[in-house]
Structures are given as C-alpha cells and as structure tokens.
Amino acid sequence: KVNKARLWDSLMEMAKIGATEKGGCCRLALTDLDRQARDLYIQWAKEAGCSIRIDAVGNIMATRPGEDMSLAPVGTGSHLDTQPTGGKYDGVFGVLSGLEVVRSLNDNGIKTRHPIEISVWTNEEGSRFAPAMMGSGVVSGRFTLQEILDKTDVDGIRLGDELERIGYAGDTPVTGREYHAFFETHIEQGPYLEAENKVIGVVTGGQGQRWYDVELTGQESHAGTTPMHLRTDALTCASSLILAVQAIAQQHKPGCGTVGFMQVMPNSRNTIPGKINLSVDLRHPDDAQLSAMDTELTKTVERLVAETGVQIHLKPIWYYAPIPFDKNCIEAVRGSAADLGYSHMDIIAGAGHDACYVSDFAPTSMVFTPCLNGISHNEIESTTPEECEAGCSVLLNAMLRMAEV
Amino acid sequence: KVNKARLWDSLMEMAKIGATEKGGCCRLALTDLDRQARDLYIQWAKEAGCSIRIDAVGNIMATRPGEDMSLAPVGTGSHLDTQPTGGKYDGVFGVLSGLEVVRSLNDNGIKTRHPIEISVWTNEEGSRFAPAMMGSGVVSGRFTLQEILDKTDVDGIRLGDELERIGYAGDTPVTGREYHAFFETHIEQGPYLEAENKVIGVVTGGQGQRWYDVELTGQESHAGTTPMHLRTDALTCASSLILAVQAIAQQHKPGCGTVGFMQVMPNSRNTIPGKINLSVDLRHPDDAQLSAMDTELTKTVERLVAETGVQIHLKPIWYYAPIPFDKNCIEAVRGSAADLGYSHMDIIAGAGHDACYVSDFAPTSMVFTPCLNGISHNEIESTTPEECEAGCSVLLNAMLRMAEV
Numbered sequence: 155k156v157n158k159a160r161l162w163d164s165l166m167e168m169a170k171i172g173a174t175e176k177g178g179c180c181r182l183a184l185t186d187l188d189r190q191a192r193d194l195y196i197q198w199a200k201e202a203g204c205s206i207r208i209d210a211v212g213n214i215m216a217t218r219p220g221e222d223m224s225l226a227p228v229g230t231g232s233h234l235d236t237q238p239t240g241g242k243y244d245g246v247f248g249v250l251s252g253l254e255v256v257r258s259l260n261d262n263g264i265k266t267r268h269p270i271e272i273s274v275w276t277n278e279e280g281s282r283f284a285p286a287m288m289g290s291g292v293v294s295g296r297f298t299l300q301e302i303l304d305k306t307d308v309d310g311i312r313l314g315d316e317l318e319r320i321g322y323a324g325d326t327p328v329t330g331r332e333y334h335a336f337f338e339t340h341i342e343q344g345p346y347l348e349a350e351n352k353v354i355g356v357v358t359g360g361q362g363q364r365w366y367d368v369e370l371t372g373q374e375s376h377a378g379t380t381p382m383h384l385r386t387d388a389l390t391c392a393s394s395l396i397l398a399v400q401a402i403a404q405q406h407k408p409g410c411g412t413v414g415f416m417q418v419m420p421n422s423r424n425t426i427p428g429k430i431n432l433s434v435d436l437r438h439p440d441d442a443q444l445s446a447m448d449t450e451l452t453k454t455v456e457r458l459v460a461e462t463g464v465q466i467h468l469k470p471i472w473y474y475a476p477i478p479f480d481k482n483c484i485e486a487v488r489g490s491a492a493d494l495g496y497s498h499m500d501i502i503a504g505a506g507h508d509a510c511y512v513s514d515f516a517p518t519s520m521v522f523t524p525c526l527n528g529i530s531h532n533e534i535e536s537t538t539p540e541e542c543e544a545g546c547s548v549l550l551n552a553m554l555r556m557a558e559v
Numbered sequence: 560k561v562n563k564a565r566l567w568d569s570l571m572e573m574a575k576i577g578a579t580e581k582g583g584c585c586r587l588a589l590t591d592l593d594r595q596a597r598d599l600y601i602q603w604a605k606e607a608g609c610s611i612r613i614d615a616v617g618n619i620m621a622t623r624p625g626e627d628m629s630l631a632p633v634g635t636g637s638h639l640d641t642q643p644t645g646g647k648y649d650g651v652f653g654v655l656s657g658l659e660v661v662r663s664l665n666d667n668g669i670k671t672r673h674p675i676e677i678s679v680w681t682n683e684e685g686s687r688f689a690p691a692m693m694g695s696g697v698v699s700g701r702f703t704l705q706e707i708l709d710k711t712d713v714d715g716i717r718l719g720d721e722l723e724r725i726g727y728a729g730d731t732p733v734t735g736r737e738y739h740a741f742f743e744t745h746i747e748q749g750p751y752l753e754a755e756n757k758v759i760g761v762v763t764g765g766q767g768q769r770w771y772d773v774e775l776t777g778q779e780s781h782a783g784t785t786p787m788h789l790r791t792d793a794l795t796c797a798s799s800l801i802l803a804v805q806a807i808a809q810q811h812k813p814g815c816g817t818v819g820f821m822q823v824m825p826n827s828r829n830t831i832p833g834k835i836n837l838s839v840d841l842r843h844p845d846d847a848q849l850s851a852m853d854t855e856l857t858k859t860v861e862r863l864v865a866e867t868g869v870q871i872h873l874k875p876i877w878y879y880a881p882i883p884f885d886k887n888c889i890e891a892v893r894g895s896a897a898d899l900g901y902s903h904m905d906i907i908a909g910a911g912h913d914a915c916y917v918s919d920f921a922p923t924s925m926v927f928t929p930c931l932n933g934i935s936h937n938e939i940e941s942t943t944p945e946e947c948e949a950g951c952s953v954l955l956n957a958m959l960r961m962a963e964v
C-alpha cells in the first residue's frame with residue numbers, strides 16, 4: 155500500500171512552485187521555476203535514498219539500488235514542466251507517484267532484484283520549446299541531442315543555453331539507456347474514464363501526432379482605405395485555415411485538430427495583418443487516418459493560396475505514428491488493477507507521453523487516472539487523493555511484478 | 560511656388576527617426592522616437608520664425624504671425640506618429656507641407672492678415688492607444704481631456720504618463736481653439752487617385768467609423784485529449800467572427816471591415832485557446848449602412864455565442880458618423896488645384912484624419928495626393944517629390960485664399 159496523504163502532500167508542496175492565482179501552475183520548461191521544482195525533487199529523492207544522475211539533455215534519473223545492479227532497472231517517471239496555464243497534476247503526478255513507490259518500498263523494507271529508476275524528463279510539454287517529449291525523445295534516438303539543444307523559444311532563446319543557465323546540463327550520456335520495463339502514471343487529461351466511471355485506465359498505446367509551423371504572408375495595408383476586394387489579409391486567410399483544421403478533425407473521428415498558438419503582425423487595429431505565425435496540431439490513433447488528415451491540410455493550404463493570394467508556408471515540424479505499448483507491461487497494469495479491485499478499462503492516450511518514446515527501446519505501458527470533467531492544460535485541472543492513491547498503487551504493483559521482489 | 564527639394568529633404572530627414580529596415584517608419588505615439596520627431600519639428604518651425612505652444616494633450620501649435628493678430632488663424636497640420644509598420648509619408652507629409660507653406664511665404668516675403676498655424680496632433684494613428692485622432696478629438700470636444708490621459712496601451716502604460724515622460728504635457732488649454740479655415744494635406748492611402756490618374760484629391764468628407772474591443776472566453780483544454788465536440792475553443796469562434804466581419808463589409812459596398820489586432824491566450828500549441836482579445840474596425844461613408852453593419856455584427860456575435868458556447872463581450876469603443884467638409888473650403892481646394900493646372904477629382908477620405916474632428920469647430924477640407932498602388936500603413940508606402948509638391952502647392956494656394964494676403 156502506498157501512503158495516500160504523503161503522495162498528496164508532495165503534490166501540493168510541488169504545486170507551490172509556479173502556483174497561479176486560479177489554482178494552477180505555470181512552470182515552463184527550463185525556467186527558474188523548473189529549476190526550483192527539479193531541485194526540490196532531487197532533495198526528496200536523495201532523502202528517499204536514491205542516487206542522482208543528470209544527462210546531457212537535463213533528464214534527471216533517481217535510482218533506488220536493486221540487489222543485482224547488473225540488471226536493467228524497472229523505470230517510471232514523467233515531467234515537472236507545465237503549460238502556461240497548466241494544472242497541478244499533469245506530469246507531476248507521474249514523477250511523485252514514482253517517488254511514492256520508492257518511499258513505500260523503503261517503509262516496508264522491500265528489496266527488489268532490479269534497481270528502480272524514476273526519471274524526470276526534460277520539456278515534455280512542448281509549449282515553450284516545440285516539439286514535446288524532448289528529453290525522452292533524445293534518449294530514444296527520435297531526436298539528436300544537438301538538434302534539441304539548438305531549439306529556440308518564441309523569443310529566440312536557445313534550449314541548450316537555458317539548460318546551462320539553470321544548471322541542468324548534466325554529464326551522463328543520453329545513449330545506452332535501458333529498462334527492464336517502464337511504467338508511467340498520468341492523469342488521463344480526457345473525459346473517458348469519468349464517462350465510464352472507471353478508476354484506472356490501462357493504456358494500450360498512444361495516438362499519432364503531426365505538428366506544423368505555419369507562416370502566412372499577406373500585405374499590410376490601411377483598414378479604412380483598402381477596398382475589400384483589393385486586400386491580401388493574412389488574418390482572414392488564417393481564419394479560414396483554422397476552421398478547416400477543425401473541419402478536418404471533425405471528419406476523421408476520433409481525430410483532433412487544434413490551432414493553439416498564433417501571432418499577428420503588425421497587430422495594429424487599423425492595419426490589415428500582413429504576417430501570421432500559427433501552429434497546427436493533428437492527432438489520430440490510426441496512422442492512415444492521420445496521413446489523410448495531413449493530405450487534406452496540404453490541399454486546404456493550396457486552395458487558400460489560390461483563393462486569397464496569401465502566401466502560406468506549411469512546415470511539418472513533428473510526426474510520430476501511433477505507438478502500441480508492450481503486451482506484458484499492459485498485462486502487468488491490467489492485472490494489478492484487477493488484483494487491487496479497481497474498476498478499469500483499456501484506453502489509448504490522446505496526449506503524447508514520455509512513455510511513448512521510452513517504448514522505442516523498452517517494454518512499456520501506462521496507468522491513467524481520471525481528472526475532473528476531463529479537463530487538463532487548464533489551471534482548474536483537478537483530481538482527488540483517492541484517485542492518485544489508486545494510480546500509484548497500481549504502479550507499485552506493476553513495477554514489483556517486473557522488478558522481482 | 561513651394562520648394563520641392565526642401566519639402567522632400569525634410570520628409571527624408573524626419574523619416575530617419577524610427578526608420579525601419581524595409582524603408583518605413585515605426586514611430587509609435589508618445590515613445591522616445593515620437594519625442595525626437597516632435598523636437599526636430601519644433602526646431603524647424605522656430606527656424607522658420609514660428610512661435611510654439613503645446614497644449615495639455617500634447618498637440619504642438621506653431622504660429623506664423625498675421626498682420627491682424629486678433630483674427631483666427633488659418634490652420635493646417637497633421638501628425639508625426641506612425642503605425643508599427645508605417646511609411647514615411649502618412650501624417651508627416653501633412654505636417655511638413657504646412658512647414659513648407661510657411662517657409663515659402665518667408666522666401667517670398669508674403670504677409671497674411673490672418674496668422675498661419677501648423678498643428679502636430681497627438682496620437683492620430685490610434686495604434687498604440689485606441690481610438691485614433693485623440694489630439695484633435697480632445698480639442699474638438701469629442702473626447703474629454705481626462706478620458707484621453709487615462710487611456711492605456713496593451714502593456715497598461717497610461718497615455719498621460721507617457722506625455723509627461725516625453726515632456727509634451729503642455730500648458731496651453733485644449734479648449735477655445737479657433738480657425739478661420741483649416742486644411743490638411745495627406746497621401747490618399749487608397750487606390751482611387753492612381754486608378755483615375757489624378758494628381759489631387761479634393762476631399763469632400765470622411766467616412767464614418769465604428770471600433771470595438773472584443774473578448775472571447777472559451778475553455779482551455781488539452782489539444783490531444785479533448786474530443787472535438789467537447790471543446791469550447793475561443794480561437795475557432797474568433798475565426799468565424801473574423802470571417803463574418805469580412806462578409807459584412809463585402810455585403811455593404813464600399814464599406815470596410817477589419818480585424819487588425821488579436822491576442823491568443825495561453826498561446827500554447829497543445830492547449831485549446833481559452834481567451835482571445837481582438838479588435839473590429841467597421842467603416843462606411845453612409846451612416847445608415849454603418850449602423851446596419853453594426854447590427855449585423857451584434858447579431859453575428861449572438862449567433863456565435865449560441866452556436867459555440869464561447870462567451871463574447873463586444874464593446875463598442877469608438878463611433879463617429881460620416882463627416883461632410885465645408886463647401887467653401889472644398890471649393891478653395893478645388894479652385895486651387897484648377898488654377899495650378901493639376902488634374903483633380905472629388906474623393907471621400909477612407910481613413911480618419913485630424914481634419915475630420917477639426918471640422919466640428921472650423922470650416923475644413925483636405926488635399927489628397929496619390930500613393931503608389933494605394934498602399935499605406937505599410938513600410939513600402941511610396942510617393943514622389945512631384946506629388947508632394949503638387950499637394951503642398953494646392954495647400955499654399957488654398958490657405959492664401961483664406962488668409963488674405
């Protein structure tokens with residue numbers, strides 16, 4: 155059994171770092187607040203007897219020794235960075251439930267043959283620096299270390315420089331990482347567990363994603379003197395594109411299509427916008443459908459260029475196909491939920507998770523828990539101590555199945 | 560005759576202040592660059608023998624004495640502030656052609672019975688601080704001094720504080736201003752003079768305007784886990800609104816409808832936007848049509864609220880009905896253009912101009928000159944020394960008709 159109150163207290167303590175007025179967290183990747191969260195986590199992990207390593211992309215590995223240190227660890231972990239208007243649980247729950255597993259093992263004097271390793275992965279959110287899941291992506295080989303260090307935020311600040319600045323450019327190599335098995339706990343961030351009234355989601359895989367940067371170039375001109383038919387308005391064109399992204403997703407159920415980021419230039423009320431940068435995020439659990447969505451997006455862009463005269467540069471910046479998790483790891487989660495008497499259902503992750511990339515090189519699954527009204531990436535994100543306890547207990551049980559007591 | 564080279568040189572000299580890479584100007588109202596432009600103008604006006612007064616909203620009045628100082632001055636003038644991606648002529652031409660009139664009168668030793676007054680009006684653009692034509696609007700009584708001093712920019716900086724900071728909060732009262740007649744020269748900023756191959760636009764009035772601030776509130780949520788039908792996406796709703804504004808204008812020819820400013824929050828690519836602020840700018844030369852556009856906008860907002868669940872707060876922030884200029888002043892411009900042998904046509908101003916508000920308390924008209932491809936509010940805004948000379952010569956002639964040599 156895990157310690158429900160201790161897990162909850164740790165979540166509440168961590169949530170103070172970057173706390174927002176509306177009860178959420180704003181702790182963007184590699185900011186001073188991210189550093190504070192990392193520092194606190196390392197302190198706690200050391201207090202729980204773990205040794206700490208930091209790798210070249212800033213991932214933190216806390217290890218509880220196993221009886222046979224030649225064996226690959228059984229891993230867990232998630233992330234401490236948040237969205238600009240993030241909640242208290244997205245990511246943090248996965249890290250602190252890993253810590254609670256170690257604390258509980260310590261409480262009960264349980265030794266495992268395999269070491270236990272809890273990871274804090276760098277920049278999972280992909281909000282300040284795109285794309286997402288960078289730390290796990292570098293370790294899995296999806297990204298090169300150099301390309302990630304060279305990523306810049308909207309102000310042109312380099313990820314590698316921020317990593318140095320906050321003191322988390324470590325010396326452990328990003329290559330050669332191994333897990334005997336890997337599990338990640340996470341709030342579902344969607345509505346399905348709540349709708350089906352289930353306590354545990356047994357995650358069988360993650361849907362595929364395609365991200366794009368889009369630049370639209372029209373012609374700045376006067377809002378009062380330029381007749382409607384002589385305009386090359388980047389914003390009306392962008393509006394058509396945004397509605398098309400929505401329609402494409404609606405036509406490919408249960409796909410998602412979102413424009414979450416947009417900058418308008420010169421952003422002056424009586425000047426017709428001449429330049430727009432925006433993001434597109436397409437997702438689908440089926441890769442063929444995701445490809446079809448991509449094709450429709452490209453065709454929409456071509457049509458809008460022809461119709462409006464606005465130049466559109468559609469740049470794909472990220473793609474991964476749907477990711478199936480490991481049968482044995484899925485079964486370990488399902489069996490643990492059943493053993494502990496929690497209602498459960500199979501579910502596909504709608505969000506990207508570090509576990510998706512770890513799955514490239516290690517048997518992996520995830521444990522989902524409900525969140526209120528399925529709302530995440532929002533300061534009002536909410537869950538309960540009981541739900542966290544359930545997810546953490548399933549994690550403990552699944553890890554012990556693999557780590558050999 | 561005015562001095563073409565001197566006028567052009569002054570335009571080019573002024574354009575250095577806030578010069579942009581693409582050959583335009585970024586000299587937002589009440590910034591340090593606006594101060595530099597004002598300082599240079601005052602220096603030139605003093606060198607031309609003018610006395611200087613600055614009023615409580617920062618308008619600068621440069622006066623060339625008349626033989627009978629009890630008579631109301633014949634006025635001209637415009638503004639020195641620009642759009643963020645502004646050109647070298649919008650506003651500046653109106654100020655410096657006024658100065659060139661004084662310089663030419665000096666060259667030729669011409670005395671007038673009425674004093675000549677050149678005004679630099681504060682914040683004509685309405686870009687940094689909305690609405691536009693603030694300086695002339697306070698003098699005309701359209702705005703109270705206090706409400707204008709209390710306006711804030713997008714960063715919350717108060718206009719009154721900026722005016723103090725740059726040293727242009729003057730002690731001349733804003734009330735009791737009089738002109739025997741007022742003329743403003745300005746580039747057309749639109750395509751009509753060029754299309755009709757005319758050198759001079761005789762401005763018979765200005766179209767009406769309605770400006771709005773719009774706030775849309777949806778619900779932030781995860782871009783990958785929130786099914787399309789469960790979203791309350793402020794950005795897709797805003798996109799529908801933007802396209803509706805365009806359609807409303809298209810259905811009310813020759814009206815204009817523009818969204819030039821928009822901010823997306825939290826502006827993170829994998830979070831569904833929860834809040835949007837945007838501007839709407841509607842214009843029409845016919846007030847009944849402008850009202851109809853306003854009604855349709857309100858109805859569109861109501862429909863979108865009902866359809867999307869996004870809350871929309873539509874706040875009208877500015878309105879003025881179409882403004883007819885004074886018959887005698889119009890005739891002075893038309894007659895001067897004819898006398899000087901310039902091809903000319905009557906035209907309605909699509910943009911708002913300080914002359915529109917001066918027209919509340921003084922007989923007024925304007926002189927338009929062509930600009931390349933009708934493009935303004937753009938760094939590539941372009942005109943020629945010959946076109947400027949023509950506009951300035953018509954101004955000189957029209958002012959002399961009223962100022963009594």
Ligand SMILES: NC(=O)NCCC(=O)O
Pocket residue numbers: 244278279280286287343504505506507781782783829
């Ligand atoms: N879990 C989570 O919110 N990850 C962010 C990456 C994504 O947008 O899927």
Ligand SMILES: NC(=O)NCCC(=O)O
Pocket residue numbers: 376377378424649683684685691692748909910911912
């Ligand atoms: N002349 C000019 O561009 N004025 C700005 C105010 C407006 O948008 O009409």
